[in-house]
Amino acid sequence: MVVADSETATILRVKGPLEFRCQLDSTDVLLVQKVISRTFETLRCQVKSESCVLAVCDSPVIIWPNKDTYATPEEITPSTLCEDIYQWIRADEQESSGKKSTKKKSKRSLTMSVINLRLMVEVTKPGPVSAPILIKTVQKSHFVRATLPVDCVVRTASSDTIKDACEQLMEALTHQLTEMEKVTLENMKGMTLLVPEPVHFLLPEPKGLVTVVYPTGVPDSQLVTLRKELHQQFELPDDRPYFRRSNAYHFPNEPYKDGYLRNPHLVLTHPTLDNGKVYLVQGIYSYHHYMQDRVDDSGWGCAYRSLQTICSWFQQQGYIERSVPTHKEIQQALVDVGDKQASFVGSRQWIGSIEVQAVLNHLLEITSKIMFVSQGSELASKGRELANHFLTEGTPVMIGGGVLAHTILGVAWSETTGQIRYLILDPHYTGAEDLQVITDKGWCGWKGPDFWDQTAYYNLCLPLRPKVF
Incomplete structure (x- = not known):
């Protein structure tokens, strides 16, 4: 199923467990398959029945989709627009205070685009309740029970009603x-049955959001054939991962459990240059900076943090499965490749672009190009090279000069005038994960050529995408 993304679209996401139960009285493969298919058909009938219920999360809204789209509260009718459901969803502060008001709320914000619903099934049947009848039967059989994690998404247009949805x-x-x-x-x-799990992936436009069902517990390395078929089906190149689990789409209304901010640059306004174009990092990264992870690295760890941001990009694009390396793991890697002495591990010594390149190669098997700039004033002439990097590779760039290191996330560059601005993610920030402070104070922001020390030398590490899927 494909759901194209759009600023004006409302995404409806339905999640809920369905109980899969069946009794296998035979070990014959064909008979077992028939029983399993009948069980799934029963579940499909259950979803289509009048007992199927959709409850809008954090709201009093309940919908019976197969009962003439009957809903409560009574103000909601089949002809109500989908986007009007936002009026009934409780704000975060109401939820945290425990209040349960059913009064209509203000219109949704522009950043809110997903409505979450819970899939439920009514247990109580209409009509008189009869006395239970118990029958005892003794026989050998194999009883299978599993919980199916149903997770569906659909895109609705601004004119779609609840009935349409x-x-x-x-x-x-x-x-x-x-x-x-x-x-x-x-x-x-x-x-033994492997429970199927739905996974959502955001593909390049115009394909949008796609849901793929994978068998739980089977690693991506054993799903190569399936992933190749998906690349062919959606006409995707075989040199980039799109359908690895680590590349699964993260819905905007779901918090990240690790606490790191993702892509803070997205809230910034692009600079305006004469005949200029903007070239940005492609995909998702985490913002790593001083004092995170209970590590006091203020004054010496900026290059480590820039490297961690780069590693997070490769992790969240599905190229690697390992976690972002710690300071000690980075130091140990440099010892392992013979770049540093054993006493380097646990120290507070700086590293630079060359060390970042070595660690990426050793821990992630990622190759990088190094750009040497003899003095900061020359960086203004590197617009074409940086623009081409973000256009073709799209990875964050680490730049080190003197005792400072930063992460470059993009450039705004005019080929005709030579004007250039750099999108900088500053690892020297020591505060909390406050997006407004980080962007308002320029810890993530657009900088001009005067941002660099005009007389200092700089080395830039430009990581390259591996050609894998």
């Missing part, structure tokens, strides 16, 4: 259960 959601849920059935049958191991 429910029709799309029901179709998406049914399709996902069919994909789950396919993955389950293809990955059976004897009488």
Whole structure:
């Protein structure tokens, strides 16, 4: 299923567990497969039934999509626009204070584009309740029970009503259960079933958001054939990863558990240059700076932090699976490659662009180019080279000069006038993860050529993308 992204679109995301239960009275593969298929068909019927319920998270809104799109509160009708649901979603401060007001709220902010819903099924059936009848049967059988983590997304236009959206959601849920059935049958191991898991990926426009069902527990290294088929299906090149789990899309309304800020530069306004163009880092990175991770590296760790930001980019683009290296791991890597003595580990010694290149190669198997600049005044003439790097590679660049290191995330450059501005992520910041402070105070911001010491030498480490998928 593909969902194209758009600024005016509302993304509806439905999550919820569905219980998969079946009794396998035979070990015959074909018979077992038929039982599993019948069980999935029962689940599809359950989703299509009137007992299916969609509850809008953090709101009093409940929708019965297969019961003429009946909803509560009563003000909500099948013809209500999807985007009007935002009026009923509680603000964060209300949720944290425990208040449960059902009064309408103000319109959503421009940054809020996802409505989360919970998939539920009514247990109580209408009509009189009859006395239970118990029947005891003794036989040997294999009972299979699993929880299917249903997770569907659909895109709705600004003119779509709740009725329109429910029709799309029901179709998406049914399709996902069919994909789950396919993955389950293809990955059976004897009488053991691997639970299917949906994973969302954001592909280059105009393809948008795509959901793929993978078998849980099977590593990406064993899904090469499937990923190749997906690259062919969506006409994607085979030199970049798009469908590795580590490259899964992170929804904007979900907090990152590690606490690091992602892509703070996105809230900045681009500089205006005569006939200028902006060339930016491609993808997602984490902002690493002084004093994070309970490490007091103020005054010596700026290059380490810039390196960590670069490593986070390769991790979050799906090129590597290892965690971002710590200061000690970086130091140990330099000892292992023979660049430093053993006493370097645990020290507070600086590193530069050459050491960053060596660590990327040793720990991540990432190669880099080094750009040498004899004095800062020459950086203003490097617009074409930097623009080409961000256009073709799109990785963060580490620049070191004297005792300072910074991360370059992009350039605004005019080929006709030679004007240039640098998008700088400053690792010398020591405060909390406050996006407004970081951008207002220029810790992440656009800088002119005078930002550099005009007489100091600089080395730039430009990491290259590996040609893998």
